Amino acid sequence: MQEKLPTQPDAQGKFGPYGGQFVPETLMPALEELLTAYQEARADAEFMGEFHRLLKDYVGRPSALTHAKRLSEQLGGAQIYLKREDLNHSGAHKINNALGQALLAKRMGKKRIVAETGAGQHGVGSATACALLGLECIVYMGTVDIARQQPNVYRMKLLGAEVRPVSSGSKTLKDAINEAIRDWVTNVDSTHYLLGSVLGPHPYPMMVRDFQSVIGAEAREQMLAACGRLPDSIIACVGGGSNAMGIFHAFRDDHEVDFIGVEAGGEGIESGKHAARFADLNISRLGVLQGTKSFVMQTADGQIMETHSISAGLDYPSVGPEHAWMRDQERAGYTYATDAEALAAFQRLSETEGIIPALESAHAVAEAIKLAPTMRPDQILLVNLSGRGDKDLDTVINQLAL
Amino acid sequence: MQRTDRERKQEQTGVSRISQAFERAQKLRSAALMPYFTLGYPTMESSVEIISAVAEESDLLELGVPFSDPLADGPTIQRSTQQALDNGTTVAGCLQMVAQLRRRGIDTPILLMGYYNPVMAYGEEAYVRDAAAAGADGFIIPDLPLEEAAEMEALADNYGLALVYFLAPTSPEARIAAVARHAKGFIYLVSLTGVTGARAALHADLGDFISRVRRQTTVPLAVGFGISTPEQAAAVGQLADGVIVGSAVINAADAAEDKPAAARQFVKSLQEGLNRR
Numbered sequence: 001m002q003e004k005l006p007t008q009p010d011a012q013g014k015f016g017p018y019g020g021q022f023v024p025e026t027l028m029p030a031l032e033e034l035l036t037a038y039q040e041a042r043a044d045a046e047f048m049g050e051f052h053r054l055l056k057d058y059v060g061r062p063s064a065l066t067h068a069k070r071l072s073e074q075l076g077g078a079q080i081y082l083k084r085e086d087l088n089h090s091g092a093h094k095i096n097n098a099l100g101q102a103l104l105a106k107r108m109g110k111k112r113i114v115a116e117t118g119a120g121q122h123g124v125g126s127a128t129a130c131a132l133l134g135l136e137c138i139v140y141m142g143t144v145d146i147a148r149q150q151p152n153v154y155r156m157k158l159l160g161a162e163v164r165p166v167s168s169g170s171k172t173l174k175d176a177i178n179e180a181i182r183d184w185v186t187n188v189d190s191t192h193y194l195l196g197s198v199l200g201p202h203p204y205p206m207m208v209r210d211f212q213s214v215i216g217a218e219a220r221e222q223m224l225a226a227c228g229r230l231p232d233s234i235i236a237c238v239g240g241g242s243n244a245m246g247i248f249h250a251f252r253d254d255h256e257v258d259f260i261g262v263e264a265g266g267e268g269i270e271s272g273k274h275a276a277r278f279a280d281l282n283i284s285r286l287g288v289l290q291g292t293k294s295f296v297m298q299t300a301d302g303q304i305m306e307t308h309s310i311s312a313g314l315d316y317p318s319v320g321p322e323h324a325w326m327r328d329q330e331r332a333g334y335t336y337a338t339d340a341e342a343l344a345a346f347q348r349l350s351e352t353e354g355i356i357p358a359l360e361s362a363h364a365v366a367e368a369i370k371l372a373p374t375m376r377p378d379q380i381l382l383v384n385l386s387g388r389g390d391k392d393l394d395t396v397i398n399q400l401a402l
Numbered sequence: 403m404q405r406t407d408r409e410r411k412q413e414q415t416g417v418s419r420i421s422q423a424f425e426r427a428q429k430l431r432s433a434a435l436m437p438y439f440t441l442g443y444p445t446m447e448s449s450v451e452i453i454s455a456v457a458e459e460s461d462l463l464e465l466g467v468p469f470s471d472p473l474a475d476g477p478t479i480q481r482s483t484q485q486a487l488d489n490g491t492t493v494a495g496c497l498q499m500v501a502q503l504r505r506r507g508i509d510t511p512i513l514l515m516g517y518y519n520p521v522m523a524y525g526e527e528a529y530v531r532d533a534a535a536a537g538a539d540g541f542i543i544p545d546l547p548l549e550e551a552a553e554m555e556a557l558a559d560n561y562g563l564a565l566v567y568f569l570a571p572t573s574p575e576a577r578i579a580a581v582a583r584h585a586k587g588f589i590y591l592v593s594l595t596g597v598t599g600a601r602a603a604l605h606a607d608l609g610d611f612i613s614r615v616r617r618q619t620t621v622p623l624a625v626g627f628g629i630s631t632p633e634q635a636a637a638v639g640q641l642a643d644g645v646i647v648g649s650a651v652i653n654a655a656d657a658a659e660d661k662p663a664a665a666r667q668f669v670k671s672l673q674e675g676l677n678r679r
Contacts, residue, residue, distance in 0.1 A: 024473070024474045024544050025567070026571075028549075028577065029574055181473045182476075187595070188595050287522055289471065299523075301523060302469070302493065303520065
């Protein structure tokens with residue numbers, strides 16, 4: 001008999017040995033306040049009612065479940081189903097969590113929001129939620145990411161957010177998080193830090209997962225309605241890992257359903273230019289980064305390494321603590337797709353299904369393309385299509401020489 | 403081998419050396435001065451020269467072990483630690499610099515300030531053991547709050563070194579009480595909500611904050627973050643047992659050709675500020 005995985009971290013905010021609260025003292029009371037407020041809100045039918053009303057009337061949920069028929073036929077194996085988070089208002093799954101936390105911030109009386117963004121999807125989600133709820137929004141973004149995700153920078157500005165460029169360190173997501181935390185520690189009384197993934201100190205990994213778990217809850221019902229059964233495997237890309245945790249969560253006790261997380265293989269593991277935390281255990285070891293204990297890509301001396309991915313949203317040296325724990329428990333398996341594989345999947349899904357995926361999500365599609373031909377036609381792969389690819393056109397046009 | 407109580411009392415530990423530094427300062431005036439400097443900055447060689455010069459005017463020293471992602475630090479210390487890393491500074495190299503300072507006869511108590519990940523990578527036990535052997539007296543780990551610190555505290559205790567805890571203006575009474583129960587050496591009071599770095603003015607509520615902590619402990623209270631002038635040091639020295647100045651020392655060294663002399667002169671001016679009280 002298989003045991004159920006506990007759905008909550010322990011009192012210290014740990015999932016097994018991972019997670020916790022490794023932050024400066026100034027923030028510890030804010031985390032306590034946040035945890036209490038979140039627990040109260042989660043138990044408040046009015047709050048959760050408002051959250052779900054916005055998910056329906058504003059985001060447009062439930063997002064569709066699409067049978068990728070032509071792609072499945074071409075591959076000649078398992079049936080591929082896509083959970084269409086790309087159809088959400090603002091273009092990705094990020095809006096689910098952004099709305100949840102923005103509502104919570106408002107309930108807590110915080111009028112100012114800081115957020116970090118990599119690909120810009122969380123920044124756009126946060127800016128959108130703040131515009132809707134009348135909150136001030138400041139988004140920190142690395143200058144490398146600003147250059148490669150220009151459309152989202154304009155979107156955030158149009159939505160009334162201030163985008164603050166970060167030019168320290170690797171000038172990507174990790175550095176944007178550092179600056180967001182520095183802002184939060186400075187303005188902690190007035191400000192809520194709207195962290196965009198299942199990262200950071202407790203309660204963020206749990207809270208972000210909970211707000212994203214609507215993905216899996218819908219997908220589970222939709223799969224049963226469409227196929228009369230659950231999928232054999234669920235595939236999702238993993239940067240911090242919020243879309244993956246969001247779709248996995250509702251299936252965690254369905255032990256016949258495999259979970260596959262796909263990390264960014266960049267230019268290949270041997271090249272060292274990647275963000276595959278679970279694939280390269282020589283340089284990825286237990287460590288503490290930005291408030292949480294998990295696998296961290298680091299030098300022998302404990303300095304955080306610069307990562308590489310064609311997709312800004314997966315370009316991060318650590319991974320959500322619950323993922324590390326699900327991996328230890330063998331509840332989830334992790335693999336990677338390279339930049340080239342993700343690009344090929346991006347193009348193939350566009351051409352066969354008329355769906356342009358985000359480069360992040362294309363990593364999950366790439367794994368489905370590898371896996372489906374090894375399976376029978378009566379088997380099912382569920383892919384979380386976490387976002388749409390409009391933001392990536394510049395990158396892709398350059399790479400594919402269109 | 404069992405040691406007698408008498409032998410144990412005669413032994414100097416890191417914690418006792420830190421305590422004595424505060425006591426000595428108190429006898430002379432009342433606040434101990436603890437400058438911060440980044441190990442390996444601006445170069446590996448000049449770092450030791452600057453710290454040696456600063457030590458002449460210091461009651462304690464806080465020495466930075468660089469980390470790539472110093473999220474509690476402002477621009478000045480970020481820049482210095484990044485430069486130190488670019489110079490090839492490692493954790494082992496930092497411990498060697500501490501040993502070098504001791505060989506030069508500098509006996510000022512030394513607190514190693516560094517983030518937790520490089521400590522984990524080095525190995526917690528090895529880090530504490532090697533730091534003790536090098537001559538360090540305690541540790542300041544800004545991203546290791548009380549709740550996560552049990553292992554490091556036990557290791558530091560084994561070697562008689564202090565794991566210094568922080569309190570912030572946001573810390574409620576219960577956290578102050580909990581930190582007070584664990585405090586060794588001193589408690590590091592963050593003067594404001596924010597990151598390290600020079601500020602034009604001190605926080606208006608600083609006196610209230612220090613009094614709130616003082617009511618719960620007799621351990622020395624040292625205040626840092628944002629203190630950059632002799633006047634500010636003097637004002638904080640009236641309220642607290644220790645004054646910590648970091649970014650301003652780095653700025654003073656940066657601005658001069660003769661960096662050791664400039665840093666020492668600046669720290670001397672801080673001491674004079676404290677003495678004017």
